[in-house]
Amino acid sequence: MWAVQGKRRSIWMPRLAYSLCLALLGLAWGLVTIQEGDYFAHPAHAGLIEHQVAGLLNPLHPEKSTGMAHLEMAADGLSAMATHPLGYGLGATTPAALKYGGHLRSAEVDLVNVFLSLGIFGGLAYALIMLQTFALAAHYWSITRSPLALTLLGVLIIQLGGWLQGGHYALSALDWLCIGALDRFDSEEVEEALLRR
Secondary structure, three states, rough: OOHHHOOHHHOOOOOOOOHHHHHHHHHHHHHHHHOOOOOOOOHHHHHHHHHHHHHHOOOOOOOOOHHHHHHHHHHHHHHHOOOOOOOOHHHHHHHHHHOOOOOOOOOOOOHHHHHHHHHHHHHHHHHHHHHHHHHHHHHHHHHHHOOHHHHHHHHHHHHOOOOOOOOOOHHHHHHHHHHHHHHHHHHHHHHHHHHOO
């Protein structure tokens, strides 16, 4: 969020690159500190902590991380468009697919899941909604420079890829509440601009 607080948009990208490098270095230092420390002493938490730390420190290692498996799921989901351009149906990416002997085809990423469920046209429509939402959020922030605008943008960025996740009930509702608020603020801004003419 610090990256977009610059007054000129031209400094957003250099700030973003700097903050990402700083965050990655901090994450790596924290994980190495946890790994070398005595944090695995409690047997109830040791396995989970060890798995998380090993996976984050070695994201490309197939035995320590599921990162590559998730990338493969997303790639397989997108490649399925060649054989099923109209998608598999709304239930294909949910546990409902298993209820009557079907196959669960979830890629665990919103955009790919929409392509899998609704096909090329549905996926493109959702991609346009996402682009429009981020354009609205950036526009609202650049005009108002308010903490609310920055918060809305931050929530949408942090939750990117999970706006439609069925298991994240509260977070999905929060995402769409933020999107609705952005739409409302944009409408009010247009009305105010028309009244000023």
